[in-house]
Amino acid sequence: MTKKILEIDNIKREFRMGTEIVRALKGINFTVTAGEFVTIMGSSGSGKTTLLNILGCLDKPTSGTYILDGTNVGNQSRNDLARVRNLKIGFVFQAYNLLPRTSALENVELPLFYNKAIGTQERREKAIKALEAVKLAERLDHTPSQLSGGQQQRVAIARALVNEPVMILADEATGNLDTRTSYEIMALMQELNQQGKTIVFVTHEPDIASFSSRTIMLRDGRVQKDYFNENVRSAKEALAALPVTDDY
Amino acid sequence: MSIFNLIRLALLALQRNKLRAFLTMLGIIIGVAAVIAMVAIGQGSKESIQSQLGNMGSNMITIMPASNVAGGARLEGSSVQTLTVADVDALKKRATLLSAVSPVSSSRGQAISGALNWPTQLQGGNTDYFDIRKLTLQDGILYSESDVASAAKVCLLGKTVVDNLFPSGENPVGKVIRFNKIPLQVIGTLAPKGVSSFGQDQDDIIVAPYTTIQKRVLATTYLQNILASAVSEDASDAAVDQITSVLRETHRLRATDENNFQVRTMAELIKTLSSTSSLLTILLTAIAGISLVIGGIGIMNIMYVSVTERTREIGLRMSIGARGIDILLQFLVEAIIISITGGLIGVVLGITASEVITLTLGWPTLVSRSSIILSFMVCALTGVFFGYYPAQKASRLDPIEALRYE
Numbered sequence: 103m104t105k106k107i108l109e110i111d112n113i114k115r116e117f118r119m120g121t122e123i124v125r126a127l128k129g130i131n132f133t134v135t136a137g138e139f140v141t142i143m144g145s146s147g148s149g150k151t152t153l154l155n156i157l158g159c160l161d162k163p164t165s166g167t168y169i170l171d172g173t174n175v176g177n178q179s180r181n182d183l184a185r186v187r188n189l190k191i192g193f194v195f196q197a198y199n200l201l202p203r204t205s206a207l208e209n210v211e212l213p214l215f216y217n218k219a220i221g222t223q224e225r226r227e228k229a230i231k232a233l234e235a236v237k238l239a240e241r242l243d244h245t246p247s248q249l250s251g252g253q254q255q256r257v258a259i260a261r262a263l264v265n266e267p268v269m270i271l272a273d274e275a276t277g278n279l280d281t282r283t284s285y286e287i288m289a290l291m292q293e294l295n296q297q298g299k300t301i302v303f304v305t306h307e308p309d310i311a312s313f314s315s316r317t318i319m320l321r322d323g324r325v326q327k328d329y330f331n332e333n334v335r336s337a338k339e340a341l342a343a344l345p346v347t348d349d350y
Numbered sequence: 351m352s353i354f355n356l357i358r359l360a361l362l363a364l365q366r367n368k369l370r371a372f373l374t375m376l377g378i379i380i381g382v383a384a385v386i387a388m389v390a391i392g393q394g395s396k397e398s399i400q401s402q403l404g405n406m407g408s409n410m411i412t413i414m415p416a417s418n419v420a421g422g423a424r425l426e427g428s429s430v431q432t433l434t435v436a437d438v439d440a441l442k443k444r445a446t447l448l449s450a451v452s453p454v455s456s457s458r459g460q461a462i463s464g465a466l467n468w469p470t471q472l473q474g475g476n477t478d479y480f481d482i483r484k485l486t487l488q489d490g491i492l493y494s495e496s497d498v499a500s501a502a503k504v505c506l507l508g509k510t511v512v513d514n515l516f517p518s519g520e521n522p523v524g525k526v527i528r529f530n531k532i533p534l535q536v537i538g539t540l541a542p543k544g545v546s547s548f549g550q551d552q553d554d555i556i557v558a559p560y561t562t563i564q565k566r567v568l569a570t571t572y573l574q575n576i577l578a579s580a581v582s583e584d585a586s587d588a589a590v591d592q593i594t595s596v597l598r599e600t601h602r603l604r605a606t607d608e609n610n611f612q613v614r615t616m617a618e619l620i621k622t623l624s625s626t627s628s629l630l631t632i633l634l635t636a637i638a639g640i641s642l643v644i645g646g647i648g649i650m651n652i653m654y655v656s657v658t659e660r661t662r663e664i665g666l667r668m669s670i671g672a673r674g675i676d677i678l679l680q681f682l683v684e685a686i687i688i689s690i691t692g693g694l695i696g697v698v699l700g701i702t703a704s705e706v707i708t709l710t711l712g713w714p715t716l717v718s719r720s721s722i723i724l725s726f727m728v729c730a731l732t733g734v735f736f737g738y739y740p741a742q743k744a745s746r747l748d749p750i751e752a753l754r755y756e
Contacts, residue, residue, distance in 0.1 A: 188671020
């Protein structure tokens, strides 16, 4: 049996807004095994951002258990959570969140600075390897302002990969990109998935969800649908099918 | 994150805002430079007062007759004749903390050489007198023990007297001058000492054996005062006590009697004058210290701005595994680097400013090592103190909100 990466059991999250209690998540259950490519979908207000924050160990559930790669995250301290984020999760954000005026290489090295086990030499090697994996080997010294949106997102993906996390957590990672570049990023994601990376991709575009192997639909803080994709589209083929003339 | 990486990170962050970093530093630079320059001025003036007084003989103790009562009327000190050569002998024998004792006799009068004359002071003691007053010979010889014993009609001239009596530049040694009506042979001239810190011309003097002045000029057996030298400046106070007890005994004073003499030390004078310049130093340093605090507030201000500006960066760092302490240290190290770099530049600037002040204004300055170390430590501490709150604010940000901050 394949290893379970995420075990979500009856997770609830409540926020207190003044005197009112807002129930963002009303009991979520699902399990993700290693090597899956899951998209979490839902309209705004469905609780997907709250779920993402919990999955990313940035927030803790009000009740329920969340086991990430065998670690119960629920009872960890702030500092322990930082360590979990550092070692087990690779974040990819909608707005890339790269450090300005800092080279691609240094941006990718960043997570390794917070990992005491890795020395200067190893840090550099790993960062170069990660940038090679996203096909940016020749742009190590470029700063974000010298890179296109797609390239910046690829640097961000390299940064997510560099610490060899058990899961890549993408938050609307194609939200700021045009269709062609979105497909390029999805092609890269699929490639990483084929290499065995577990990917959890939060999006609201059904188009993007069709590239994943499984989709979880959220609605009003509950799982509305959870289904495996029979016909996973290949992002590479979709990219090839795009009319060239559209791309100015 | 290792300290090396923290420093590198901070330098990178500062490099991105070079001008801002420099302007922030400027407060510290000016503060430290001001502290060092002000302390240097204060210390310099203190040192110069001390060396001037030391030139007059910092161990010197003056014993003067005190006011006395004659027929119910209190008499002025100088008109009282209580000090005698016997007192000098007693002090020489019994006051062990004194390295030299000399009786002093003096008289004002007119010095005459040929057609020229000059009003001046004739003063003298025994052979120790030169030592105590720190007088040195320029030309000729000093008077000897036998000159003192025989009340020889010899004298030495100070530079001002030489200039006024022998303006054409001829050597006065060997010449005979008259003081009032007494002919005195010039056997030497004294090295110039310049004007004292009280504005008195120390070269306007003729020195002769005290016996000569007593017997041939004043015709008295009393002494104007007694000069003595303590073995060291520190021993001055103890020496005063010794002198007092010896003189009370030789003067046969009862326990209830007031002293009919008074003892003054140079050390007291130095203390008084130094305390003035110490006060000056404290004042100047306090003002300079305030500018250092303002510099610190500048750092705090900029660090707050920097934290707000880099909220997203902080959120990102947290999301990829930075702990609160990592963020705290990152900003703290940045603040400390600003303050320490500013401090170093300030030290260099302060030393340079002191030199420039000495060169252009001619004020004596003394850059003390303690002021450098102290102001440097204070500014490093300033960095920690004023950098801590912004850094703490950064470290306590909620990563979720920080990531979404616009």
